[in-house]
Amino acid sequence: MKYFDIQQFSYRRLIQAADGPLQADVYEVQRDNNKYILKDYSARPKLFRRTICRWQLRREWLALLKLRHVKHVPKPIAFGGNKLLMSKLAQCKASINQDNSDSLETKVAQIHQAGVCHNDLHSKNLMLNQTQAFIFDFGAATFSPKDNNSLSDKVKGQLFKLCQLIDRMAVVKYKWKRDRKLLRPDEAHLVSLVEKTRWLSRCWRRFKQWHKQKSHSPNNETVNSP
Numbered sequence: 406m407k408y409f410d411i412q413q414f415s416y417r418r419l420i421q422a423a424d425g426p427l428q429a430d431v432y433e434v435q436r437d438n439n440k441y442i443l444k445d446y447s448a449r450p451k452l453f454r455r456t457i458c459r460w461q462l463r464r465e466w467l468a469l470l471k472l473r474h475v476k477h478v479p480k481p482i483a484f485g486g487n488k489l490l491m492s493k494l495a496q497c498k499a500s501i502n503q504d505n506s507d508s509l510e511t512k513v514a515q516i517h518q519a520g521v522c523h524n525d526l527h528s529k530n531l532m533l534n535q536t537q538a539f540i541f542d543f544g545a546a547t548f549s550p551k552d553n554n555s556l557s558d559k560v561k562g563q564l565f566k567l568c569q570l571i572d573r574m575a576v577v578k579y580k581w582k583r584d585r586k587l588l589r590p591d592e593a594h595l596v597s598l599v600e601k602t603r604w605l606s607r608c609w610r611r612f613k614q615w616h617k618q619k620s621h622s623p624n625n626e627t628v629n630s631p
């Protein structure tokens with residue numbers, strides 16, 4: 406099943422409403438007693454829908470296809486018409502411990518081995534139970550080049566290595582924020598990189614807050630205007 410009709414799904418629950426023109430509305434949908442997650446960009450402005458949203462959706466679909474064999478990553482179900490359907494991961498919210506942090510590292514390594522980098526690993530895009538880590542939201546994924554023959558492939562290969570580093574830094578940052586005892590001595594250089602680049606994440610956070618306020622303000626004006 407590639408293109409699909411959303412009417413086929415009996416039950417639809419909004420999990421997350423889009424918070425800007427680049428975000429999807431995320432629904433839980435059900436068919437034959439199976440629950441799925443639907444990411445839907447169809448209500449976004451046309452310009453975004455046809456450019457960045459399409460780009461994000463294709464990336465996520467491609468990444469999920471490449472990661473079909475990796476456990477605890479959503480399975481791709483269907484794709485088309487500004488929508489993407491994937492399997493639903495069981496909800497869990499355990500705090501980090503030795504077992505699930507090992508699982509998180511193994512999972513990230515498996516994802517990289519499959520030729521995919523996540524690039525947006527943070528607490529809202531992963532879940533932990535007592536022993537396992539679950540990773541989702543591959544809309545910013547990048548892929549390793551097939552071979553290293555041409556100059557452009559070599560450049561892409563180097564960029565992929567940089568993205569791998571970014572993912573590993575994200576895992577270290579996650580541990581660093583929650584339980585520093587889980588950091589290993591061989592991760593010291595990543596910890597120092599995380600500390601050195603804190604200003605970057607601070608700027609990015611401020612930019613996102615500013616952008617959120619900006620995109621909400623016209624609506625507020627309309628609502629408040631007499």
Ligand SMILES: Nc1ncnc2c1ncn2[C@@H]1O[C@H](COP(=O)(O)OP(=O)(O)OP(=O)(O)O)[C@@H](O)[C@H]1O
Nearest residue numbers: 420421428429431442479491492493494529541542
């Ligand atoms: N496969 C899945 N299984 C279970 N829950 C999921 C799945 N995919 C997404 N979710 C839930 O939906 C929420 C939003 O999904 P996702 O992060 O993919 O959307 P997004 O538009 O990229 O949002 P954001 O920009 O905030 O990261 C997640 O925080 C998670 O709770």
Ligand SMILES: [Mg+2]
Nearest residue numbers: 529530541542
């Ligand atoms: Mg997300």
